[in-house]
Amino acid sequence: MFSTKQEKNKGKMLKKPRLWISRFLSQLTLDRARENFEVYLPKIDRPASKNEMVELSSKVDAFLICHSEIISSDVAKNFNKRLKIIANHSVGTDHCDLDALKSIGIVVTNTPDVLSDATAEISMLLLLGAARRAVEAQNIIKEGKWNSWSPSFMVGKQVTGQRLGIIGMGRVGQAMARNARGLNMQIHYHNRKRLPKEQEKGAVYHNSKEELLRISDFLSLHCPATLETQEIINKKTIQLMPNNAIIVNAARGKLIDEQALIDALISGKISGAGLDCFVKEPGGNPKLSALKNVFMLPHIGSATEKTRDAMGLRALENLNAYFSGKRPLDQVT
Ligand code: DGY
Numbered sequence: 447m448f449s450t451k452q453e454k455n456k457g458k459m460l461k462k463p464r465l466w467i468s469r470f471l472s473q474l475t476l477d478r479a480r481e482n483f484e485v486y487l488p489k490i491d492r493p494a495s496k497n498e499m500v501e502l503s504s505k506v507d508a509f510l511i512c513h514s515e516i517i518s519s520d521v522a523k524n525f526n527k528r529l530k531i532i533a534n535h536s537v538g539t540d541h542c543d544l545d546a547l548k549s550i551g552i553v554v555t556n557t558p559d560v561l562s563d564a565t566a567e568i569s570m571l572l573l574l575g576a577a578r579r580a581v582e583a584q585n586i587i588k589e590g591k592w593n594s595w596s597p598s599f600m601v602g603k604q605v606t607g608q609r610l611g612i613i614g615m616g617r618v619g620q621a622m623a624r625n626a627r628g629l630n631m632q633i634h635y636h637n638r639k640r641l642p643k644e645q646e647k648g649a650v651y652h653n654s655k656e657e658l659l660r661i662s663d664f665l666s667l668h669c670p671a672t673l674e675t676q677e678i679i680n681k682k683t684i685q686l687m688p689n690n691a692i693i694v695n696a697a698r699g700k701l702i703d704e705q706a707l708i709d710a711l712i713s714g715k716i717s718g719a720g721l722d723c724f725v726k727e728p729g730g731n732p733k734l735s736a737l738k739n740v741f742m743l744p745h746i747g748s749a750t751e752k753t754r755d756a757m758g759l760r761a762l763e764n765l766n767a768y769f770s771g772k773r774p775l776d777q778v779t
Contacts, residue, residue, distance in 0.1 A: 463769050464506040468494050468515050471535060472751070475758025479510070482766055496521045503529040508768075510761050513538055519546035531768045533761040536748075537561055537618075538698060539778055540671040548779040555764035555776045559617055560756035561748035566621035568747040569666055569696040572720025573610075573626075575741030576692050577664070578602040579718070582738045603692065603717060606630050611662025613655055613678065614669030614697065615641055622666055623649055634658055659686040664694070671698035681706040690717040696747045699724040704731050711737050722747050 465483035467476070470491040479485050486506060488494065493514040494502075502509070504526035511517075513536040522543055531553040532542065539556050547554050575581070579602045586592050586600075607630045612619045615637040623633045624647075633649035635641075636658040640651045652658035655678060659665065665687065669675050679693065680703040687693075693716055695702055704725055710716040711734075718739040724730040727745055734740050748757065764774035 463508055465508045465510060465765065466502050466506040468509065468511040469535075471510070471758045472754045474755045475762065478759060478762055482762075482769070483508070500524045500526075507531070508533065508765055510535060510765065512536055513541045515541065517542040517547065519543045522546035522550060522552070525550060525552065531555070531765065531774075533765045533768075533774075535757050535761045538670060540698060540700070544779045552779075553768060553774065553777055554779045555761070555768075555774045556778055557757045557760040557764075558776060560760050561753050562617040562621040564750045564753040565618045565696055565747040566625050567750075568722055568743065569618070569622045569668070569694055569720075570625045572694045572696060572722060572741055572743065573664060573666065573692065574605060574720075576694065576718035576720035576739070577605050579739070581741050585738075603690065605664070608632070608663045609634060609661055610664045610666060611635065611652075611658045612649075613637075613658065613665070613667050615649070616668060618697070619666075619668035620645065622668060623647070631664070634661060656683070656686055659683055661688070662691060663688055664692045666694040667697045667701050669697060669701065671700040676700050677703040677706075679703065679707065681709070684710045684715060687716070689715060692716070692718045692720070694720040696720075696722040699727060704734060708733050708737070711739055 462482060462484045464486065465479060466486045467479065468488060476485065499515065499517070499521055507528060507530050509529065509532045511532060511534060517532065523546065529552060532547065534542070534554065534556045537556050537558050539554060542554055544554060579600055583600050610626045610631040610633055612623060612633065612635040615635040619635065626633060634652060635649050636652045636655045678701055684706055693707065707716065707719060711719060718741070720741045721734065722743045723745055730742065730744070735742065760776065764776050767774040
């Protein structure tokens with residue numbers, strides 16, 4: 447039998463940790479979350495404000511957030527001590543000031559692996575869409591303006607057998623390389639570390655990004671957005687690329703100096719771009735939208751049912767590990 451005090455403690459131990467989920471996640475994720483957590487959901491599916499997040503930090507033990515929730519140092523420093531862990535429903539963590547969160551002892555996790563295939567699929571769609579002038583072609587037929595045909599009509603750039611440069615040969619970069627091999631593309635890459643031979647699968651490693659850019663008829667970005675990678679594609683680096691190259695970005699908008707890319711798309715130095723990410727999200731860049739040679743998508747790289755479920759479950763696995771006293775598999779701080 448328990449004494450009243452023991453009963454109280456037992457009650458405390460049995461209480462589920464409180465979890466705030468910032469956005470409308472998949473039904474499977476919500477159902478599973480309720481098994482181990484007392485779940486708090488938003489009424490409207492929109493990014494949470496700084497003040498809301500600070501207020502919530504005193505009411506819950508954990509956050510499950512998306513890249514739309516910006517945890518800057520001024521948000522982090524006002525967090526209540528109750529908040530113990532932030533599980534991201536994203537592989538990218540650039541929306542979180544990791545140093546600030548680490549300094550106040552908040553554990554941060556992400557969801558690698560599970561979205562690599564979906565993101566690589568979108569990267570290939572962007573590459574093909576940009577190379578084969580999908581926007582222009584689609585507009586002509588949809589707007590009822592397809593009234594002639596000639597051998598010089600809508601001539602694009604062939605992809606099969608061409609050179610593809612990949613910056614960031616992590617999980618998504620490798621999945622993109624696998625897709626591109628299906629089109630017989632020659633894979634070249636730059637990465638912080640050269641991959642072991644068996645992972646390279648014949649891809650050519652370039653020690654510097656400059657060296658890679660010089661031979662990249664097609665370039666696909668797959669690195670995280672950090673201080674080092676911010677605007678790696680800029681006026682200077684674009685000039686290194688072969689004329690008429692194609693640039694693809696399904697990683698983060700901050701990797702590209704958008705004005706430099708716009709100038710290169712107008713001058714023809716870059717013949718097309720396929721973009722799923724922008725400096726300003728949501729919304730994108732109207733100057734890019736105005737260009738016919740840009741194939742654009744609204745940050746939907748990982749947006750498949752299978753991947754959304756997998757991201758949600760992976761974030762929950764990290765939370766479950768933390769609350770059962772183990773180190774989460776995807777702990778980043
Ligand atoms: C990611 O996981 O980082 C994707 O961009 C979706 O948030």
